[in-house]
Every structure is written in structure tokens, then in C-alpha cells.
Amino acid sequence: MSSYVQTVMGPVRAEELGRTLSHQHVLFGYPGWENAVLSPFRWDEALDQAALVLKEAKERCGLKTVIDATPADCGRKVDFLKAVSERTGIHVVASSGYYYEGEGAPAYFKFRMAYGDAPEEIYQMMYREVTQGVGDTGIRTGVIKVGTSAGQITAYEDLFLRAAARVSAETGVRIITHTQGGTMGAEQARRIISYGAKPEHIMIGHLDNCTDMDELLRIFEQGVYGGFDRLGIQGFTGALPESRRLAEIVGLSGSGYGDKLILSHDSIIRMLGDPWVYSEQDAKDLERWNWTHVFEDILPRLQEMGLSPETAEAMVAKNPQALFGA
DSSP states (O other), rough: OOOEEEEETEEEEEEGGGGEEEEEEEEEOOOGGGGSSSOOHHHHHHHHHHEEEEEEEHHOOOOOEEEEEEEEOOOHHHHHHHHHHHHHEEEEEEEOOOOTTTTOOOHHHHHHHHHHHHHHHHHHHHHHHHTOSSSOOOOOSEOOOOOOOOTTHHHHHHHHHHHHHHHHHHOEEEEEEEEGGGGGGHHHHHHHHTTTTOGGGGEOOOOOGGGHHHHHHHHHHTTTTEOOOOOOOSSSGGGOHHHHHHHHHHHHHHIGGGGGEEEEOEEEEEESOOOOOOOOHHHHHHOOOSHHIIIIIHHHHHHHOOOOHHHHHTTHHHHHHHHHOO
């Protein structure tokens, strides 16, 4: 029996996802962006911009599906994602969940931890978004996004891991994660599994920020998927040179985990709020941070480094489909 992934347009068979970018952001804004006045969000302008980027990736590289990893506290707009999908014909999967404590919106649920029932409230929020829809939009989320801090998992963050695992165990929805600085991935996997989610329903994210091969192996030994999903960033915010990350991908594939590796960019089409101010070095570090780099540059490079065309291609097609159960 076919498995399905919930997109903003409705359920789609996992085997129909095609070439997939599994950790991207059509829109993203740090909490507080709403009060920026120099560059207000304009729906039609942003929609034109997003549609242009996705159509280009579709026409040049055969992109068919995008997992939008923007959590609720970082500018998620599921109705906008639906408009993008309608305009482009690309499947778009929206995320439930909240970002990690340091850059998310912890004040409300910290308050509820003291003066409410935060664990149950977070669970109910995620469950409703997965089964009924976000707010009154009727648009259901197809994954749950959770994140943790550098070198630790805070009590606040653990609430979201527990709730996500509970909803996943009850509904089968997949969980994707943010690891800050590539740390805590093995512990994320251990906890989410211990809280009830199936290993094969979990993708631990940003592993290309991890410099510790032993940590990477301990992640994959638990049976989860792993995202090398910040490809195109070098140097910026401490990202490793891409050559090192490609070596990790080849090494992990040679260790038997090629069918668990999933590639993406974590790139943003429209940063909500006022524009970033880049240095010349930042601009250089981010010059390949786009929506085609994995297809046009990374896959050929992996083949030059010894991976078969089938193994490399699986990291943007077969493996994401397998994550969703195809």
C-alpha cells in the first residue's frame, strides 16, 4: 500500500515526490521581524519572487518537491506556500513545530511551563496542525520541525521533542530537526526514538556542520535519516568548507549509510524583515547558496569522488521518498 505525504495542496504518494529539496525556506523571519519597516512583506511581490526561483529550479534541474522547514515562530505562512505551489506546480510540504530556544520564540511556552500545561498544549497544537490544519486555513502540515541548542538540549526544547515524537507515533508524520552547529544530533535521535517515534520517520538536520565522524556514525547507527542540508554555505556562521562535507558524505556512504543521506541547501528565498547587510566575505561565502547548487554542482562532484550516479541521485530522490515510506 502506498504511503502519502501531506502537501499544502493535499496528500501525494511518496513515490511521486521526485527530485526533492528536503530542508528549504520559501520565507523565513526571526521572531520580531513583523515590526521592521524598511522592507515590509508584500504578498504579490514575494510570490513573484518565490515562483521565479522554484520555476527555475524545476526547469533547470527537475525539482518536483520542497520540504519547507520554517517553523511556526519564524514567519511560516502556509497559505503563501499553497499559493507558491499553485503557481509553480511544485509539491510543497509545510512544517509544524517551533525553532530552537536561542533564536525562536520561547517566552510564551516558558510562561506556560510555569502557569499552564505546556507539554499537553504543545502536543495539541502539533496534532491539530498535522490532522486538521494550521489555524482556520485548513492547510495541514506534512512534517514536524524541532531544534536544539549548541551542545545542549534545554528543558524548553525537550518539550517539543516529546510532543513531536508523540504526534509522530500516533499519526506517522515525519520529524525533521535543526542541530545548532551540528551538535547534539545523536542525542536528538536517541531522545525522539525513546519518546516513541520510529527511527525511519526521523531526519536529523544540518549534519554537514558536524566535524566529528564518530558523532555522525552514532546518529546513523540509530536507523534515522540525516540531512546534509546546508550545502552552498562555506565559512558563513562557521560552516565547514564544502570539500570537507563532501568527504563526509562519501565516507558515510562507504560505511553503508548512502541510503540514509539526504541533501539540500537550507536556503531562503525571502528573508522576512529588513534586508541582511553582508560583508564582501559573506557574499563570497554564500555565492552558491541557492536552489540549484545540489543538482548542478554537488551531485557531479560526488560522482567524481567515487559515488555511483545512482547512489548520488538517491540522495535527492529515492532517499527522501523512503523517508516518507515509499
